Amino acid sequence: MTEHQQFLAERDKIDFFIQKGFRIQSVNEHLDGATVEFVHPNGDVTEVLLISNANARKYFSSLLIKQNPIGK
Amino acid sequence: MADLRINLAGIKSPNPFWLASAPPTNSGYQVQRAFEAGWGGAVWKTLGDPILNTSSRFAAISFNGQRVAGFNNIELITDRPLDVNLKEIYETKKKFPNHAIVASLMVEPKQEKWHEIVKRVEDVGVDGLELNFGCPHGMAERGMGSASGQVPALVEKQTLWVKEVAKTPVIVKLTPNITDITATAEAACNGGADAISMINTINSLMGVDLDTWNTIPHVAGKGAHGGYCGPAVKPIALNMVAECARHSQINVPISGIGGISNWRDAVEFMLMGATGVQICTAAMHHGFRIVEDMIEGLNHYLDGKGIAAVSDIIGKSVPKYSDWGNLDLNYNIVAKINTDVCINCNKCYIACEDTSHQCIEMLSDASGKNYLRVWEEDCVGCNLCAIVCPVDGAIEMIEVPNEMPPMTWNERQAVINAVITSKVDTTK
Ligand SMILES: Cc1cc2nc3c(=O)[nH]c(=O)nc-3n(C[C@H](O)[C@H](O)[C@H](O)COP(=O)(O)O)c2cc1C
Numbered sequence: 049m050t051e052h053q054q055f056l057a058e059r060d061k062i063d064f065f066i067q068k069g070f071r072i073q074s075v076n077e078h079l080d081g082a083t084v085e086f087v088h089p090n091g092d093v094t095e096v097l098l099i100s101n102a103n104a105r106k107y108f109s110s111l112l113i114k115q116n117p118i119g120k
Numbered sequence: 121m122a123d124l125r126i127n128l129a130g131i132k133s134p135n136p137f138w139l140a141s142a143p144p145t146n147s148g149y150q151v152q153r154a155f156e157a158g159w160g161g162a163v164w165k166t167l168g169d170p171i172l173n174t175s176s177r178f179a180a181i182s183f184n185g186q187r188v189a190g191f192n193n194i195e196l197i198t199d200r201p202l203d204v205n206l207k208e209i210y211e212t213k214k215k216f217p218n219h220a221i222v223a224s225l226m227v228e229p230k231q232e233k234w235h236e237i238v239k240r241v242e243d244v245g246v247d248g249l250e251l252n253f254g255c256p257h258g259m260a261e262r263g264m265g266s267a268s269g270q271v272p273a274l275v276e277k278q279t280l281w282v283k284e285v286a287k288t289p290v291i292v293k294l295t296p297n298i299t300d301i302t303a304t305a306e307a308a309c310n311g312g313a314d315a316i317s318m319i320n321t322i323n324s325l326m327g328v329d330l331d332t333w334n335t336i337p338h339v340a341g342k343g344a345h346g347g348y349c350g351p352a353v354k355p356i357a358l359n360m361v362a363e364c365a366r367h368s369q370i371n372v373p374i375s376g377i378g379g380i381s382n383w384r385d386a387v388e389f390m391l392m393g394a395t396g397v398q399i400c401t402a403a404m405h406h407g408f409r410i411v412e413d414m415i416e417g418l419n420h421y422l423d424g425k426g427i428a429a430v431s432d433i434i435g436k437s438v439p440k441y442s443d444w445g446n447l448d449l450n451y452n453i454v455a456k457i458n459t460d461v462c463i464n465c466n467k468c469y470i471a472c473e474d475t476s477h478q479c480i481e482m483l484s485d486a487s488g489k490n491y492l493r494v495w496e497e498d499c500v501g502c503n504l505c506a507i508v509c510p511v512d513g514a515i516e517m518i519e520v521p522n523e524m525p526p527m528t529w530n531e532r533q534a535v536i537n538a539v540i541t542s543k544v545d546t547t548k
Pocket residue numbers: 140141142143165166191192193195196197198224252254255293319320321349350351353377378379380398399400401402
């Protein structure tokens with residue numbers, strides 16, 4: 049899988065939860081990338097993704113900024 | 121014709137091109153010829169207790185046919201007595217009252233030594249002083265030059281001593297042989313410097329002779345480290361000027377030095393915050409007359425841009441220079457190969473395949489002719505292919521629109537840290 053295909057695959061997984069109304073609840077960065085925890089607005093369902101691709105890690109952080117603008 | 125005059129902390133000159141303190145400014149004869157050729161100012165070869173030099177002093181690196189890409193010397197300050205230099209400075213100033221003559225000074229780090237030389241030099245009518253805290257060899261072993269220029273406290277103290285008696289503006293010339301030049305620049309400001317100049321030469325050993333195993337250069341079979349300058353050091357010097365220019369505690373004018381070879385280099389230094397520039401190696405390589413091209417080129421550039429005075433460009437690029445953490449991670453460029461211009465040398469293909477991101481593809485058209493194409497999705501926009509391509513215009517780096525808004529590393533980390541510490545309010 050090329051880097052770009054890997055990006056698309058990880059982005060799709062992120063988008064899947066975002067489209068269902070999930071929000072990013074927490075991010076844990078580590079040697080293998082980032083573990084991103086999503087939570088449903090109802091607060092009863094959480095989902096976890098391991099995001100390793102560099103562009104996908106940019107992608108979820110851009111979504112996080114959109115979701116929770118700091119100082120803006 | 122634009123107004124090329126500059127005023128560096130009160131030192132005025134008809135244009136921003138000064139000769140740096142070095143062999144080109146060793147004597148009145150040379151400085152007067154330089155002024156006749158068009159140089160706006162000269163920083164006299166460093167004055168102090170006259171020294172003894174070695175024979176065999178210089179070496180240079182030629183690179184792919186470009187001679188003197190880098191230059192190295194083990195020369196010390198002036199070897200001529202002070203009174204001889206002062207007489208020639210006096211005569212030169214009388215003949216060229218509107219040109220800037222700055223005396224470069226270096227003495228032991230003692231208050232009375234600095235007071236004595238400042239008074240004697242100012243008596244002959246110099247326009248300013250430059251304290252040489254940068255010479256990396258010979259003088260440093262005696263506690264002068266870069267030995268004192270690497271210690272912020274010594275820079276501050278010696279600047280203070282000079283300022284106690286100086287009547288003309290004091291420029292402190294900084295050594296690049298230090299991890300963070302803003303530390304010594306700030307020390308100079310704290311000592312009351314009216315301006316700073318940078319860079320002096322960088323510690324270097326030019327080479328080793330493969331037959332004799334002697335150093336290059338050598339003195340009777342022995343070598344010692346020298347100071348590196350010339351075109352090769354320009355990026356290092358430019359960064360140091362820019363770092364000082366954008367530093368909030370460094371608020372004095374900057375005289376830019378290091379690898380400046382033409383008007384373009386000079387404009388870059390001025391855009392990055394230098395009020396004027398000093399030049400040594402290019403003059404040693406090509407002679408005083410290079411200043412004619414510099415003046416003409418600068419004039420054309422300013423006229424072309426409709427800028428009335430060269431001083432209007434000072435520091436214009438400084439706000440564009442920041443920390444890596446403030447760069448937009450969502451900005452994207454990709455390589456585009458212009459097959460009409462490409463000569464099919466494949467250098468870009470090899471570079472990307474072997475050492476970058478394997479995103480240039482070799483294809484052949486209907487007639488069997490090879491051509492190259494970039495897989496834009498995998499191109500990270502590193503520029504390597506365009507850098508190695510020998511044909512101008514064959515590779516263009518183009519911006520790709522990104523649907524995501526700008527995001528810097530600092531912004532990213534701030535928001536990630538915020539969710540880690542507070543867990544975002546999911547009901548928003
Ligand atoms: C042979 C030689 C002698 C130099 N002597 C002095 C000196 O006496 N005082 C000084 O402040 N700088 C001295 N320098 C440093 C230059 O003034 C200048 O800072 C340095 O060469 C960088 O500029 P460039 O790349 O245009 O040469 C010398 C440089 C060279 C090459």
